[in-house]
Amino acid sequence: MxxxxxxxxxxxxxxxxxxxxxxxxxxxxxxxxxxxxxxxxxxxxxxxxxxxxxxxxxxxxxxxxxxxxxxxxxxxxxxxxxxxxxxxxxxxxxxxxxxxxxxxxxxxxxxxxxxxxxxxxxxxxxxxxxxxxxxxxxxxxxxxxxxxxxxxxxxxxxxxxxxxxxxDWVCYRMDVPEELPRLYQVIYKRLQKKHFACRNLKNKAELRTHIIPVLKLLNETYKDLYGFTPLVEEEFQALAEKYIPILMPRFIHIIEDRERQLIGFSITMPDVTKGLQKAKGRLFPFGFWHILKAMKTSKILQFLLVGIKEEYRKQGLFVLFANALLQEVQAARMTIAYSHLQLEENRDINTWLEHLNGVIFRRYRAFTKKL
The missing domain is CATH 3.40.630.30 (Gcn5-related N-acetyltransferase (GNAT))
Structure with a gap:
């Protein structure tokens, strides 16, 4: 029973x-x-x-x-x-x-x-x-x-x-290429003439400065996606406190326009799941060390969030993120990248992942029922 x-x-x-x-x-x-x-x-x-x-x-x-x-x-x-x-x-x-x-x-x-x-x-x-x-x-x-x-x-x-x-949401697996696909290279050269600036964050202090503006932009860029509800100020602060300790600034990129207004963001991090498995739910006495080691030695890049203002989405700005990230993952000797959950109908992002030879390796589903 x-x-x-x-x-x-x-x-x-x-x-x-x-x-x-x-x-x-x-x-x-x-x-x-x-x-x-x-x-x-x-x-x-x-x-x-x-x-x-x-x-x-x-x-x-x-x-x-x-x-x-x-x-x-x-x-x-x-x-x-x-x-x-x-x-x-x-x-x-x-x-x-x-x-x-x-x-x-x-x-x-x-x-x-x-x-x-x-x-x-x-x-x-x-x-x-x-x-x-x-x-x-x-x-x-x-x-x-x-x-x-x-x-x-x-x-x-x-x-x-x-x-x-x-x-359904899908997750993509991509091998890290030696160079960007030809299509990306062409788009990147075109974007260089348009005065967009893509850069990573340099340190935790800069991360603290930018995390709330990024989360506010997330509200704007995700508003039309399935089930999304705009976050409120209290949630911004709670998320910032949760993620600032574990995010590595070098793997967080922002795009600004010529007026230095934030128009896009990409949040990624080394895959630390091996370290979490060894930590077995505890930071101490050795869990923190296992997670830190995984963060420094992981060969896998994990995408978390990507957002681009609606009026810029058809301009190929994802290529700027790809170019900047490629330099970082090669410097870190990473060989694989995983997307996080992407709505299967979100072609604005999925098309770009497929151009990077991304292959769906996992599928998640939300189930519904009338009460």
């Missing part, structure tokens, strides 16, 4: 956070998050989304053992912005048991109905800067940073529960 319980105490929260560490502890492809980040995420004092929106965490028990978890969310600002009554659920992790998965889903659906929601979608967090989508293709490689991980059986259980595709 499966028993569902609301997370209502510190001990419950500890079980909720620790469950994936037990479920995936022998899985070579799972990348554990830092426990300190997990506790900060679920702390309303540190995460403004938990102060602004209804939510509920659930645990599933079978034979008196934790067998699954899930979080239900109502993003009130997003629902108002998009004029919808949407229940989101995320962090669905279960043992390989359809009864556990279906019990958790029924519980969040019932919770959503009591709040007047009409549709459910997941995995979707509060916003786009959180992990979203379940893996439906590409289970045989190590998970990426800031992304969900799941095993194939979860997809079967979602479909059995009446969920269907809402949208």
């Amino acid at each position: 499966v028993v569902i319980k609301e997370v209502a105490s510190k001990y419950d929260l500890k079980q909720y956070i620790r469950f994936p560490f037990e479920l995936y502890q022998h899985d070579p492809y799972w990348v554990p998050p830092l426990l300190s980040d997990e506790y900060a995420y679920y702390n309303p004092q540190k995460n403004p989304n938990f102060r602004a929106n209804p939510y509920q965490l659930f645990l599933a028990y079978k034979d008196q053992q934790v067998a699954g978890r899930i979080m239900a969310i109502i993003n009130q600002r997003a629902n108002k912005f998009r004029n919808e009554k949407l229940l989101r659920w995320t962090f669905l992790d279960t043992i390989d048991d359809p009864d556990v998965a279906s019990a958790l889903l029924r519980e969040v659906e019932a919770w959503g109905k009591t709040h007047g929601m009409e549709f459910a979608v997941g995995p979707r967090g509060f916003s786009d800067d959180e992990p979203q989508g379940a893996i439906v293709e590409g289970f045989d490689q190590r998970a990426q940073i800031a992304a969900h991980y799941n095993r194939p059986y979860l997809i079967q259980y979602l479909e059995q529960a009446g969920y269907g595709k809402d949208v």
Whole structure:
């Protein structure tokens, strides 16, 4: 028998956070998050989304053992912005048991109905800067940073529960070339005549100066993408505090126009997932060293975010990022680049990745169901 319980105490929260560490502890492809980040995420004092929106965490028990978890969310600002009554659920992790998965889903659906929601979608967090989508293709490689991980059986259980595709994201793998493709070179020469300036950030002080303007530009450049909800000032500050310590300024590039106005940004970083696996969720005593070593020795570049102002998107400015990044990755002796999750219909970015011989190696899906 499966028993569902609301997370209502510190001990419950500890079980909720620790469950994936037990479920995936022998899985070579799972990348554990830092426990300190997990506790900060679920702390309303540190995460403004938990102060602004209804939510509920659930645990599933079978034979008196934790067998699954899930979080239900109502993003009130997003629902108002998009004029919808949407229940989101995320962090669905279960043992390989359809009864556990279906019990958790029924519980969040019932919770959503009591709040007047009409549709459910997941995995979707509060916003786009959180992990979203379940893996439906590409289970045989190590998970990426800031992304969900799941095993194939979860997809079967979602479909059995009446969920269907809402949208897909794809991830591209690219070998680092010795030089840019001919098309990129032609466009780069043309752009040099137009007084655009593309440069990386030099140090952490410059990163702190630019991170908020970049996040504000993200609001503008992502506004028409699936499910995006503009961030507010409190979220800007929370994201800046979270990412400044781990980002390397040399791998963050900005584009300015002739008036030195910010019109584009690219945020990438060395792939640190091997280091996170060795850290096993802890920074101390040795986790920090493993992550730092991975950051310095990784042969893989991980794209995180790219944004270009709408009026400049047809001018090929992605080429400026590619040219600048190529110099950095070659200097770091990197050999592979991974995109992060890209909406499959986002041709503004995907076309450029394909020109770099990018090949889709993983696919994520958000599932939806009428309540």
